[in-house]
Amino acid sequence: MIGKSVFRALNGRQEFVKRCSKIVIRASSTVPQMSLPLSSENSNPLPFFRSKQNSPSLHGSNNSGQFYTIDPSIKKQLFLYGGIPKTYDDLCKTFKETCMMIREPALEIMDYMKSTNFNNAATRYCLYGKIGTGKSMTMAHLLHYGFENNFVIVHVPWAPYWYKFPKEYSDCPTKEGMVDLPLDAVAWLIHFKNQNSHLLADPKLSVCQDWEWSKREITKKGAPLAEIVEMGINRVKHSTNCIEALLQELKQLSDLKRCKTLVVIDGFNIFFSDKTKIKTAAFEKIPPKRVTITSPFVDITKQDWSNGAVIVSVDDLAFFRKDERNTHYPRGLLGAEGFEHLDPFIPIETKNYSEKEFHYCIEYFLDRRWIINPHAASEEGRKELAFLSNCNPFNLLKVTAPL
């Protein structure tokens, strides 16, 4: 083979090169595909769009726009049962790393939380913004922050799932006219247990009062909080009651300064809507307030407890498509009742990408080879992408997908 190539070289160099390159290509096809270099493996200094700080507590405005990596073990603990939007999760699987952009709304709420007087009542923060601007992502970032700072996390990844795609519903045996979602309640308790496993072992988290589930099943005062969680997971019948007890206990424990609680609920406005897919045994469609799982989560967002924070998001997508309200503002989405419940709160807006954020995002996509088309990386190409997606994070993702 090699001898032949040398002979050809005397006649035409090009053909020699062609032959050689053919050999090379053939050789590499037998080697497995090279994997994308992970940011953690990179021994070189980090590119400008990546943050050195992977700990949200240390994020500041100088990190604004940068991507930080979430450790896989933390991701598994926090987000196993939801928290990162599915589209972005698929992207993380493609990129083989979970990176999130550090953006202004999260930094703002973290600033407030760092300087909060935790003796005061728990402040409610309401995230609002147009679709695709990063409400759920901000909540994920704040979840990570709460996790790092040893908050007990009460997290509902997407509340409308319970009302639009309930796993199973049945009439509540104890409360007249209400409907239970037993399997969804169990699923949530498992999610809670997973997120707070490191804190539930703490002896300070013990029950403040007796809880009677049935004649024979009682959780006594002083028992660990984990017992209520276990009871709910094992005994499906009592799962919603366990959630109620758990959240009430957390409120009391926070007041007593034995723990601090961070409540994060996505799609909060569904609790105040008037339609669900859930029906009673008599096939009567009911609103969310007649579902037993609603009240504990509405209760914990009140301001009658201290030593914690409540972060809630309102989204037009939470409603059924026919009932959408075509607004992204909190008063319009919460309605009169919801607004009265949440008032006074701090409304935080999530916006489309700024110029800097857009630039960093494109660089990240280029780095991860999400964008391969060379024209997209050019000045003109970026302008085109900015125009097509209107710098909306979600739209940018969709627009760059085929590139």
Next chain:
Amino acid sequence: MMCNSRYRLLRIVAKYSTDASNTEFRVLDLRKGSGESAMQGRGRFQKRTEGGPQLLPPRETRMPIDQDWPSVWPGPRTFHPASVPLPVRQGYPAKDLAAPPGKYANAELMKIPNFLHLTPAAVQRHCQAIKRFCTPWPSKLTNEDACDKYFPVQTTTCDYLHSSPSIRDPLARIVTLQVKLSSLPLEGRTRDKFLRLVQERYNPETDMVTIVVDRCPTRKQNLDYSHFLLTVLYHESMKEESWEREKSPLDNELFEWQTSASRAAIDSLAVKQKLDPDYIQHYSEALTNLMNKGEDQETLADYKERALRLLGHSRN
């Protein structure tokens, strides 16, 4: 054709103006071959005389500038081009770039009403003639506001004339009564009740209540009825019924801080943590603005700022 006749008329004017006196009679000559036409064609194929019989020049060309116009045009009259010394044009030109048609044989000018009989001079003469029957204008009514103050109620009626066997028109009975709401001593509950009774008859932009009455056959009856309506509306608004106290915050047209659930929430919060009353005041203003004006960037940003201050949050 008309242009030619105009030039011809001008030529005639020139001829006549050189005459010694303008009162000379024209000589009527009906023979075909006489006069100017005799000069033109001869024989069987004589040319038709252009422009028709000889005409006097139009009167407008002989009008002095300082004439007494009300005497020329004493009453309403269809437009007569030869009597109006104005180069008026009206209508759309046949060709795009041409001037609008002139006033001679202009049907459009004749169709529309003209007010040549109501020039300022004519109006002044009318007024002078009527003046001796009038009383002086009230000295206190110097401007609109004074008129509104002393004569708040305006009544409008319309008269119709028919040149037919009957001079009556059923529409003449309609009476419109207009009054400004600010001239009535209503406020708060009474004003709210009045507006609910009156509904769409109130125009918030002009602050006018307009009541149109046509239910009675004669105008006088309708007039009396409209006065009655106004009286009743006012007195009913002043009365307070027992069921009016059942009005709940849900029925309020505007957000009221004092009776709102938000205020109750702030009050219960103030029990547990220290809240600056100034900040509560600012917050309530921002909330009221948000609820009444509607949600948008500005009102929400304002609300956020004041809520932050109230709850004691700040950025480092």
